[in-house]
Amino acid sequence: MTDRSPATPAVPSRGRLRPLGLDEVQITGGFWGRRQQINADVSLAHIEHWLDKTGWAGNFDLAAAGTLPEGRTGREFSDSEIYKTLEAMAWEIGRTDDAGLETRFRSLVRRVAAAQEPDGYVNTQFGRPGQAARWSDLEWGHELYCIGHLIQAGVARARTRPGADDGLLEVSCRAADLVCQTFGPDGVVGLCGHPVIEVALAELARVTGERRYLEQASLFIDRRGHQLLADVEWGRSYYQDDQPIRAATIFRGHTVRANYLAAGAIDVAVEQDDPELLDIVSQQWTATVARRTYITGGQGSQHQDEGLGEDWALTPDRAYSETCAAVASVMVSWRLLLAEGHSRHADLIERTLFNVIATSPSWAGDAFYYSNTLHQRRPGSVPPKDEVCPRAASSLRAPWFAVSCCPTNVARTLASLAAYTATVDDDGVQLHQYAPASIRTRLSDGRVVALDTTTGYPSNGVVTVEVAEDAGAPYTLSLRVPAWAAEATLVDQPRDGASVMSLVGPGTVTVTRDFKVGDRVELTLPMAPRLVEPDPRIDAVRGCVAVERGPEVLCLESTDLDLDAGSLSDLRIDPAVAPRDVEGRVVVQLLVADDEPTDWPYSADGPHAPRDVLAIEATLIPYHDWANRGPSTMRVWLPT
């Protein structure tokens, strides 16, 4: 162990918990191990292919050659996809030390570096003759947003390969220096229409020790909410410029923007030791989770502005639930977990990982959801393999989008996922997410933490943690019991000694002992399928239930029914018949009506009594698995 910054996405200098680097914690298989493998084997190359095919990577070559704007392709923020790809590669190299990937990474870094101008500016869309001037469109230009993602890539590289000579950190620092110079206390009183520069600068300050990056992040946070940005059709809340972050009580406006901003604000609060700001954002998170979050953990109920929507307005069939919003939400929850240590933050991370982030990529890893509806009413069509698709138009995952923020965001999250599974503090180690994993680290005083986790989670609920090395002195092993796990059991099995079994409930369960090689702690989570009722204030799903099993939200997909796809609107679940686990399949009892539409669908003649012609058994599948077997209809919420 060294005392350098660990190879992990967020490294606060204080807080309840300390994150582990990718050299300290690895996922060794299972559900997430498979997804990491597909991400490495398929998705990254798929993304590189599309960055070249669309010309978005080529824009940097044109910039270096001085021939822009001619031939430039892509939206104003396409540069950021190259940076998020670099970040994903950096984490993946840190995870697997893949030499081929290192070569591809360095090649892509060179193309970016060649496009950087002498004063540090880098953006292929602005500043050249024939282009709009630098910083001339702070509302929509995304220049600071792009630099933010560049910095995040530089930070990931610096943490996974400190001192490497590829130059990405230097490119990032030069861009950051220009940002500080341009928008500093004596510079332009401006901010970016799309937050992310804030969290990026705060992280760069952590990596480099340069406090002015943090101060610039803080300045951007404080400037927001004072109407420095122009109004837009759906209001300045779209980019959180309606009120200062310290005055807001809930996340609002564009969902990705809201979460990136919150992540930056937490980093600034932690580094500037500002418990008031931390508490404000934490309370906003609590309110947002209570009133503006789908059962999947997804956020954003409005297509029009990709926005969070009002309290309780969580319509499943117009759920936007953008994949990137889930990535951003995990960033926020993780920072709150590190700062405050509450299991509810890890609960939301688990829910969001299994039910949004795992949903976005196809099984094969070469197609993605941008938005994640909870109710598909019509089978869509198979998107063309070789065309850029609209972001939220198909019922099936698409290979690439005109706005293609999500594939690269998923890639960087999966590559760094191990870092979100466990932490340490002065008293011991905390397991937050369950996967086959290996942990090798030391506590601040040198006690050895060496643990191997085996589990079939989420197929089953048994998580076995085995000690691989003597600790040297007692420490505390903490395990999260998810909020949904009403009756879990913990078995403490010292290699030499009697096992002790305890019934445990949601929250955190701990075992403190001088752990020896071969000691085991086994947590068994209840995996029977559960009927879940929504809060009665969520109007759109009144009179419905969902079924969950472990951390997974389940859904009914027409593919699993011998019925017309459209008939999902004619089904009800019989709530008197509990969902059953039949050899790993979750089976429910459905009643199928054959109502024809009436001329007018509103009646004063008492309730419609649908004629149930058929009681059938149906298999529910994990929501993240849907739409992998061709066009279909689907619903998460089942009318009772």
Add this chain to the structure above:
Amino acid sequence: MTDRSPATPAVPSRGRLRPLGLDEVQITGGFWGRRQQINADVSLAHIEHWLDKTGWAGNFDLAAAGTLPEGRTGREFSDSEIYKTLEAMAWEIGRTDDAGLETRFRSLVRRVAAAQEPDGYVNTQFGRPGQAARWSDLEWGHELYCIGHLIQAGVARARTRPGADDGLLEVSCRAADLVCQTFGPDGVVGLCGHPVIEVALAELARVTGERRYLEQASLFIDRRGHQLLADVEWGRSYYQDDQPIRAATIFRGHTVRANYLAAGAIDVAVEQDDPELLDIVSQQWTATVARRTYITGGQGSQHQDEGLGEDWALTPDRAYSETCAAVASVMVSWRLLLAEGHSRHADLIERTLFNVIATSPSWAGDAFYYSNTLHQRRPGSVPPKDEVCPRAASSLRAPWFAVSCCPTNVARTLASLAAYTATVDDDGVQLHQYAPASIRTRLSDGRVVALDTTTGYPSNGVVTVEVAEDAGAPYTLSLRVPAWAAEATLVDQPRDGASVMSLVGPGTVTVTRDFKVGDRVELTLPMAPRLVEPDPRIDAVRGCVAVERGPEVLCLESTDLDLDAGSLSDLRIDPAVAPRDVEGRVVVQLLVADDEPTDWPYSADGPHAPRDVLAIEATLIPYHDWANRGPSTMRVWLPT
């Protein structure tokens, strides 16, 4: 009576029913009479004020002066607002013969005429040096759309003041001639991204007798659906270019576009004696009413694309229900009623008039709804009096919008409203909508129809029709019994003879007699408030009821409650207590819970049992009246 085209919005040359002109039928007071008066006294001048204030009318002066594009203001379709204003004025002059309005009308016509180019082209946005070329953006340019509204104004003028020397009909014909020449069988194979030219050309053919206008309308209808327009993010169904109208089974895409197109298709089908096309559109209407229409008659459940949305996707809190879509829907239903004579078409017109079109203007007539939500979750703020507002951002009506299609559309509808209330055929007269009214016409063989209707409808349900002149021979008086009127009574009261009372049900009730002066027919509709249940397939309002009274949908507005506005989400209606009519107020029993949000709004611990702390009585008001008393929250659908 003359045999000229009657002064009425649609004049088919064949069909089940013949429309009456504004010289044959007038509304003489009551609910709609008041609204017509406010439209004439306030709204028209308000609109003229804004057309000048925004410069949209001034664009024509700049065009005439040859100084465009410099100084042009407004969106690419702003010319159409001037044309719809002219149409509204033409109907209003036809209705009231207002000399002052005639002067204003002629002045505005002169400004338009001066901007017309020698070849008939008129549009302030295209075709000049510094502007895009004519017809270079058929998807979004709205040139044919604008000309369509110009033609509709010309048609209205020609019908209300045939032979007038103002020149508007001539301006319209010159523009139409250019359209036929440019887009005719040997011309550009193109069509407009926003239908309306079709219905306008068909009407112009009716007024002028020029069949080539009809043929051009038919050509535009047939061209649509063959992907001649570019794809857009939400698909070509947005402008109905996804499939030919003859292949479609339901209205889809942008709601206003879908309805304008259907109106044009019906006109073409009728004039070309194409019963197959008529039947196709009629079936599309039936499907749309059954599965894609709000209880208010409003259509359009998607903000993003102002679109109809999927079957059953009728979320009240994201209802778009654009005012213009209601205007367009009335145009469609009216054409189907004239062609087919079914009372269900008049039923939807009534519902749409009372619950969308009457909702748009404020009580004062100087502010409007563009979209008509059925559930307002947060009290908004009062829009500034002197600023152009976003179209769907406020909970309150706004004086004007950046896209301001709705105020002018409401104005032209209200000014011509009498024409939608009654028709004749060879056997007699049909009353479709109830208002204090006067009818003076003759049947084809000369029998005199002279009827005076008195009624307090919709405050009460008694409609009295009195014969004002001897008929000369028997004819049939038909009265629509609305679909909601389960138990109505009809009293036939000959001046000299015994009254006969009958119980009648929904549909059409007729009295055939040789009507004499003083004879009366009195229809009494049941006006007790009704609990209405939605079809179980409308997911978003499952477990809710609405309350209707007569033709009016009612709502609960926070203004009428001694509670926090936000607490509308904590209310339930007690369906065991029937809504009561208390001296004209509709009173319901509500249960108010004081649930605090939980940390996570989904629970496997059985249904949330809200703690009812308060049973209160609350007054419901007509939905069209809401938000006239300051910011508030509101809901139409009440959870049970």
